Amino acid sequence: MKRPSLDLAVAFNHSIRESDEWFDEPDDLDRVSAALEAARGLEDPIEVAATLAYRVARAQGFSEGNKRTAMLLANGPSTETASRERDHPSA
Secondary structure, three states: OOOOOHHHHHHHHHHHOOHHHOOOOOOOHHHHHHHHHOOOOOOOHHHHHHHHHHHHHHHOOOOOOHHHHHHHHHHHHHHHHHHHHHHOOOO
16 A cells, blocks of 8 residues: 655645745654654554544644645545445455
8 A cells, every 4th residue: 555755745735735824934844754654554544544634633743734734645545445445346
């Protein structure tokens, strides 16, 4: 299963911020990286999605848009599961 990278998290965050949501405080990418790392050992895509959603939002690594970024990152593993189940339904 693919895991989101720090670069992807930063790209998502930068793409969702509105023009009035940029502040002078720097992003704390170590916090974001630690949150992403928390999902590395997990195999169940739903667990991965839930962990990403919770840990990235809770880490508050970005000055703005943490929850929106977390939801976008969590969408990948959950979408992968839905696609796999659609393509290979259980008997």
